[in-house]
Amino acid sequence: MTDIRASLGNQGLVRPRDSRVLGGVCAGLGRRFGLGPWVARLLFVLILMVVPGSQFLIYPVLWILMPDEDSLGSQPPAPRDPTG
Numbered sequence: 001m002t003d004i005r006a007s008l009g010n011q012g013l014v015r016p017r018d019s020r021v022l023g024g025v026c027a028g029l030g031r032r033f034g035l036g037p038w039v040a041r042l043l044f045v046l047i048l049m050v051v052p053g054s055q056f057l058i059y060p061v062l063w064i065l066m067p068d069e070d071s072l073g074s075q076p077p078a079p080r081d082p083t084g
Contacts, residue, residue: 008066013028013032024066
């Protein structure tokens with residue numbers, strides 16, 4: 001599981017210290033994709049309404065898998081290799 005967390009952290013998918021409401025999952029997704037935290041929350045809810053009840057599975061799984069920004073320390077995510 002630490003490999004998955006490290007991979008997500010390297011891709012910029014981390015739960016930030018600020019802008020959290022519950023676990024920081026939507027704020028982290030919004031930050032990664034260039035959206036504000038409230039826009040990301042709204043999109044998350046709208047998308048999950050397509051499959052009712054899925055938010056009770058998806059959000060906790062992302063909360064577990066996405067590393068906390070504090071766990072990365074002061075080290076920024078490693079840049080991605082543009083060649084692939």
